Amino acid sequence: MWTRTSGGLVLTFHLAGINNQNFLMRDDQTGSYWQQITGAAVSGPLTGRRLTLVSSDELSFGLWAAEEPGGTVLQNVAKYASDYAKKDWEVKMLKEPTVLSFADPARKLEARTLMLGIRAFGASRAYPYDEVVKEKLVLDRVGSESIVLLVGPDGQSVRVFHDHIPGVDGTSPFYRTLDDTQSHPADPAWLKQAASTPIMMDEATSSQWNFQGCAVSGKAAGACLEPVDVIKDYWFDWRNYNPGTTVYSR
Amino acid sequence: MEHARLKTIAYSLLLMTAFLASLVYLAYPIYVIRPFRHQGPRELALALRVIQARPMVELVCVFCALAALLLYLRTETRRSRRRLAIAGAALVCAFAALSRVNIYELMFHPDTHPLFSSARQAKIDPDDKVLAVKLGGSARAYPIRSIAYHHIVNDTVGGEPIVATY
Numbered sequence: 001m002w003t004r005t006s007g008g009l010v011l012t013f014h015l016a017g018i019n020n021q022n023f024l025m026r027d028d029q030t031g032s033y034w035q036q037i038t039g040a041a042v043s044g045p046l047t048g049r050r051l052t053l054v055s056s057d058e059l060s061f062g063l064w065a066a067e068e069p070g071g072t073v074l075q076n077v078a079k080y081a082s083d084y085a086k087k088d089w090e091v092k093m094l095k096e097p098t099v100l101s102f103a104d105p106a107r108k109l110e111a112r113t114l115m116l117g118i119r120a121f122g123a124s125r126a127y128p129y130d131e132v133v134k135e136k137l138v139l140d141r142v143g144s145e146s147i148v149l150l151v152g153p154d155g156q157s158v159r160v161f162h163d164h165i166p167g168v169d170g171t172s173p174f175y176r177t178l179d180d181t182q183s184h185p186a187d188p189a190w191l192k193q194a195a196s197t198p199i200m201m202d203e204a205t206s207s208q209w210n211f212q213g214c215a216v217s218g219k220a221a222g223a224c225l226e227p228v229d230v231i232k233d234y235w236f237d238w239r240n241y242n243p244g245t246t247v248y249s250r
Numbered sequence: 251m252e253h254a255r256l257k258t259i260a261y262s263l264l265l266m267t268a269f270l271a272s273l274v275y276l277a278y279p280i281y282v283i284r285p286f287r288h289q290g291p292r293e294l295a296l297a298l299r300v301i302q303a304r305p306m307v308e309l310v311c312v313f314c315a316l317a318a319l320l321l322y323l324r325t326e327t328r329r330s331r332r333r334l335a336i337a338g339a340a341l342v343c344a345f346a347a348l349s350r351v352n353i354y355e356l357m358f359h360p361d362t363h364p365l366f367s368s369a370r371q372a373k374i375d376p377d378d379k380v381l382a383v384k385l386g387g388s389a390r391a392y393p394i395r396s397i398a399y400h401h402i403v404n405d406t407v408g409g410e411p412i413v414a415t416y
Contacts, residue, residue, distance in 0.1 A: 001381065001383055001412060001413070001414050001415060002412065002413050002415070003410060003411065003412055003413075004404060004411045004412055004413040005411055010411045011411075011413075012404050013402050013404055013413045014352060014354075014355060014360060014402065015352075015354045015355055015358055015360065015401050015402050016352060016354055016355075017279075017283040017354060018283055018284070018285050018289070018354075019283070019289050019294055020288060020289050021285070021286075023354075023401060023415075024283070025402060025413070025415070026352075031302065033298055033301070036415050042295075042298065043295070043298035043299065043301070043302060044298075044302055051413075054383055054385070054410075054412050055383070056381050056382060056383045056414075057381070057382045057383075058379055058380070058381055058382075058394070059379065059380055059382050059391075060376060060377050060378065060379055060380075061372070061374040061375065061376055061377070061378045061379070061380050061391065061393065062375075062376025062377065063376075064369070064380050064382045064389075064391050065369040065370075065372070065376075065391075067389075068369060068382070068384070068389035068391075069369055069370065070368075070369070070389065071368075071369045071382075071388075071389030071390060071391060072366040072367065072368055072369065072388075072389070072390055072391075073366060073367055073368070073369055073372040073374065073380070073390075073391045073392075073393065074361075074364055074365075074366055074390070074391070074392045074393060074396060074397065074403060074414075075364075075365040075366060075367050075372075076393075076396050077359070077361050077396070077400070079359075080359050080399060080400075081396070083399060084395045084396050084398075084399045085394075085395045085398055085399065086395075087375075087378075087395075089395065089398070097286065099286060099287060099288040099289075100288065154376075154377070156377070156379070185376065185377060186375075186376050186377055187376070188376050191376060
């Protein structure tokens, strides 16, 4: 997700092409072409410029609605709704062919392995989504900094935070405190309650933290961890645009 | 007589050149930038340069083709050749018109006037995924099953113009 301002103009984008299964956008105002995954103009008068990334989360609707009851949701376009992907679209997509692969059997990476990609702190690093969801909480380093990958109470949403508690020197190990065996991710009432429930604790301050990355009790109460942008992407696409990426494995 | 014949040949060559240029400028980007095909960096860069130059090139081709046709029809008397020339010029016009069609938006219809409902009213399964953003105190969610179809939504959230992509 990107801001759509550049060169003093507010741009309106259209789908205009494909580059190895990552799409190209064209803006009405200058006719420049932009790569979706990088936000960079690759052709036309604005070539070389980059859009600014807008931080976004990929969440289950139930969890998002519990966190943001006053939020608004894009409506389906009735005319095309019957053509939208079906409920099991993610499973079907895994079987779709790709034009690039970068398959790495040693690391159990196939072209369409779902990854969580992070470009931050001067490095790029990818995490197999299924592995993160299985581990629930991952402590790792990207470039020079320590980060926390945290799976939400719904068991499928993931947020990433800079492991640096305001006022605390260095990093602090976190551990998960939520009892995931008691989760009911399809129950909106349970999600509403879970959205505000502490999900992890840190060792340095013994504070409890929620899925928004904010301490709700303990010495750090009221402090929030800095979010780190993360992109959910297929391995082939992430690897194609991040040739120097490293890959997490336990 | 010989001079007239040379003129006819020159007009037909101009028409054929306009036809070929128009066809190449239309077809090359479609050939390169098509789904389920590997795009090399150089061919993609060339295809995008062709696209940038295409409106002007197609316009010039149409002008040349029509001018060549008019001049050709004044010198060529054989009906079959005249018909061929008319068909060629018509195709140049058709290529120019087709070059303005965004085939990707024909395939994946854009959501040009996005509408929104409140989180409470939205009829979405709790486990369906959304892309969520919060700007200027406003929270917005884009259900992935719909944005994966339209791919792009031009929006303004919390006063900030953004483009949601998937």
